[in-house]
Amino acid sequence: MTVPASTIAQRRWQPARADRALKHGVLLLATFLALVPTLFMILTSFKSDEEYTYNKVGLPQAFVLDHYDNVLFQSPFFAWMGNSVILVAGAVALSTFVSCLGAYAIARLPFKGSNLLFSVSTALMAVPPVVMIVPLFVLYTQLGLISTYQGTILIYAGLITPFSVYLLTTFFRTIPRELFEAARMDGAGDLLILWRVVLPLSLPALLTLVVVNALYVWNDLLIAIIFLQDDAKRTLMAGISVFQGRYDNQIPLTMAGMVIASAPMIILYVAFQKYFIQGLMAGSVK
Known part of the structure; x- marks a missing residue:
């Protein structure tokens, strides 16, 4: 059948x-x-202190906006945000500049020890920042770089550079060799090739680095608390942590501050989401 x-x-x-x-x-x-954590944070920020006491996980009975008003106008919130923007912009710009030069040299200018250098740089991604806190603090104390923007920017740039070099090197190696040969026949040097040929083709990878590294610096708390001890230079996350310690019984107020602090990075990710996904896939298929 x-x-x-x-x-x-x-x-x-x-x-x-x-x-x-x-x-x-x-x-x-x-x-x-x-x-779930994000929903809990948002819903809690709209509850009054009394309601949160007996209703910690449910929906708010009435949306209270007083906590957002207190965060924005009753604390140095915008000063903290400005300090975070300075650190993010400085660290990301410095790291991207150094990483572009280093990745191009490793990927397209073969020299003795380039593979070893790339391996060591990649291995640094596995080193936790906490193990470098004590020697860095001693060094910065001797150099007078504690509570300075430039000193903290150098630390952040050093922490995010290994991943940047790894991603850019992987991407640069996928660019056809014929493009480099054609540019050299036209008389272009390495810096001009990097600026006119490589970087325009590497836009997805570069934007991925901007998003990932900006998220890391923006959300970091450990480095900011230890190396920026001046209250006037406190970052947003460090300020919220102090804010939480000062108002430990006002959880909705703290959650409101976290919601506002998360908004810029969420907007940044959504704006570059397409390039972010492309950049993560860079170099995975040749």
Whole structure:
């Protein structure tokens, strides 16, 4: 007895549909679990202190905006944000500049020890920043760089440069060699090739670095607390931590500050999401 082709196709389609539904269910569950802390933070920021006392995880009965007013206008919130912007801009710019030069040299200017240098730079990504706190603090105390923007920017730039060199080197190696040879035949030097040929083609990778490194510097707390001890130079995350310690019984007020502090980085990620995904895939397929 011959089974109709339509029946065979239907039998194949049903398991495939079940597998697809299972995958979608797992993804939805993972997404929900990832968003739970964010939802808790947002909902708590709209609760009054009294309501939060007896209703910590439920929806707010009435949306209270007083906490946002207190955060924005009753604290040096904008000064903290300005300090964070200075550190993010300085560290990301310095790291990107150094990383572009280093990655181009490793990827397109082969020299003795280039592979070893690349391996050492990549291995530095595994070194936790906390192990460097004590020697850096002693050195910065001797050099008078404690509570200075330039000293803290150097630390952040050094921490994010290994990943930047790794990503850019991987991307630069995927650029066709013919483009470099054509540029050299036209008389272009290495710096001109890097500026006119390599960087325009590396826009996804560069924007990925900007987003990832900006997120790291913006959200960091350890370096900011230890190396920026001056209250006038306190960063946003360090300020919120002090804010939380001062008002430890006003959790909704702290959550409101965290919501506002998260907004700039969320906007940055959403704005460059397309390039961010492309940059993460850079060099994975040649």
